[in-house]
Structures are given as C-alpha cells and as structure tokens.
Amino acid sequence: MDRLKRFEYCGNKxxxxxxxxxxxxxxxxxxxxxxxxxxxxxxxxxxxxxxxSKFTFSKPVKSxxxxxxxxxxxxxxxxxxxxxxxxxxxxxxEIAHYFAGKGESWLWEKEANxxxxxxxxxxxxxxxxxxxxQASVDEDTGYKDGYDFALKKDKEILWNSFNYYINDxxxxxxxxxxxxxxxxxxKNETIFFLLKIKSESLEFIxxxxxxxxxxxxxxxxxxxxxxxxxxxxxxxxx
Numbered sequence: 157m158d159r160l161k162r163f164e165y166c167g168n169k170x171x172x173x174x175x176x177x178x179x180x181x182x183x184x185x186x187x188x189x190x191x192x193x194x195x196x197x198x199x200x201x202x203x204x205x206x207x208x209s210k211f212t213f214s215k216p217v218k219s220x221x222x223x224x225x226x227x228x229x230x231x232x233x234x235x236x237x238x239x240x241x242x243x244x245x246x247x248x249x250e251i252a253h254y255f256a257g258k259g260e261s262w263l264w265e266k267e268a269n270x271x272x273x274x275x276x277x278x279x280x281x282x283x284x285x286x287x288x289x290q291a292s293v294d295e296d297t298g299y300k301d302g303y304d305f306a307l308k309k310d311k312e313i314l315w316n317s318f319n320y321y322i323n324d325x326x327x328x329x330x331x332x333x334x335x336x337x338x339x340x341x342x343k344n345e346t347i348f349f350l351l352k353i354k355s356e357s358l359e360f361i362x363x364x365x366x367x368x369x370x371x372x373x374x375x376x377x378x379x380x381x382x383x384x385x386x387x388x389x390x391x392x393x394x
Contacts, residue, residue: 165200169225170247174199175247180279184255197254201225221250221264237287245283248272266299266374298374302346305375306382315390317349318342339373346376 166174178185191197198217202224216309221247232242252268272280306314321342 157368165198165202166223170201170223170243173243173247177244177251180277181251181275182277184251184275187250188255197221199223219254221254223247223250235287237299239266241283242287245280245287248276248280248283254311266296266377294368296369298368298371298376299378299381300374304378305380306336306379309382311386312387314379314383315386318345318380319387320385321345322384338352339376342380343369343376346372346379351377 178188181188181259188197194201195216195218197219199221200223202222211385225243228243229244232239235242249272252271252275256267256271269284272284321338
C-alpha cells in the first residue's frame with residue numbers, strides 16, 4: 157500500500173500494523189482501501205488532537221478512524237497485555253466498528269467484535285477472548301437480555317424514552333471522553349427507565365449481575381438496538 161497517497165495522516169508508527177490487519181481481512185481489504193482512496197474514510201494516527209486545521213484532507217471525508225498510539229500503549233499496560241498484540245487488536249476493532257455500521261455504530265462493542273469474528277476467519281477470536289474476555293461476556297449477555305426485554309415493550313414507550321439518544325449514537329466522536337459521557341447518559345437513562353416500570357417483571361436482570369457495569373452497559377445498548385429498529389420503521393433511518 158502507498159501510505160502517502162492513501163493514508164496521508166497515518167505515520168509509520170502504526171501503518172505496518174494496519175497492513176498486517178488488512179492481510180487477515182482479505183474479503184474486506186479492497187473495500188477498506190477503496191473507501192480510504194475515494195474520501196469516504198480517513199485514518200488519523202496522532203498522540204494528540206490539536207486545532208482542526210492540522211487535519212486538512214485532500215478529499216472530503218465522511219468518517220474518521222482515530223488511533224492514539226500513546227493511549228493504546230497505556231491501556232495495554234493497564235490491562236496487563238502485550239502492547240503489540242493490543243495495538244493489533246485495537247486497529248482491527250476500529251476497522252470493525254467502521255464496517256459494522258458504516259460510521260453509525262462506534263459505541264457498539266458487541267457489533268464490532270461480532271463483525272471481526274465473522275470476517276476475520278478466526279484470526280482475531282483469541283485476541284478478543286484474551287484481551288477483554290469477562291467484560292465482553294457480561295456485555296454480550298446484557299445486550300441479548302436488554303434487546304429481548306425491549307422487544308416485549310410498547311414501541312411508543314421505548315421511543316419516547318430513548319429517541320433522544322439516536323443522534324448521540326451516530327456522533328463521530330474523536331476522543332474517548334466523549335464516548336464515555338454518552339455511554340453513561342444512555343446507561344443512566346436505562347436505569348431510570350427500568351426503575352420507572354419496576355411494577356413489571358424485571359426477572360431478566362440476573363441477581364449476580366445487578367451491580368455489574370458491563371452487564372448494564374450491554375442492557376443499555378440492547379435496548380438502543382431496538383430503538384434504532386423503531387427509528388428505521390418510523391423514518392427509514394436510525
């Protein structure tokens with residue numbers, strides 16, 4: 157790949173990792189490179205975000221994958237995993253976010269990991285399991301429980317409680333703080349919603365999971381998946 161032509165803001169530090177990840181996604185490699193080449197997508201590798209004039213792209217850009225090498229290294233140390241493996245996983249995971257929703261599903265960890273399992277031909281399964289195993293299990297369980305719960309609820313009640321967060325889910329965030337804030341907002345709204353309808357059966361919330369933040373995050377986004385489906389039914393888009 158020609159880094160200077162295709163990846164104008166991706167330095168040598170992470171470019172080799174991107175090349176290796178794409179080799180393991182043979183069925184999606186050309187689509188990814190095409191999107192980068194035609195301006196649909198741009199990959200930015202930087203240890204800090206400065207004023208917007210720093211990123212003056214040669215073509216209009218619809219979606220950005222932002223990779224912060226310094227932050228990824230710090231997170232790898234915090235998790236106690238090998239830095240090179242975590243870099244590899246993070247790049248693959250962000251590419252998966254892009255494809256899982258074409259830019260509209262950046263918060264959805266389950267969707268991204270499911271996409272990697274589907275298109276990665278098994279190459280990423282061990283990394284997904286080793287790096288974030290328990291959190292992923294708890295979040296996946298909550299996601300399924302939340303979605304199944306939402307399917308049984310009145311559409312209008314769900315819509316009136318959660319439609320405000322559709323735009324937030326589609327926001328193109330460039331930093332982790334924005335993502336955390338929106339995750340917390342949706343999670344808090346979910347808890348408030350569940351408390352409001354406490355007279356109804358909430359048996360789906362497993363006793364051992366009631367204080368598990370990853371499980372409740374999963375419930376939140378399982379409910380939001382249903383809200384996005386309702387949005388598509390109402391307006392043809394989520």
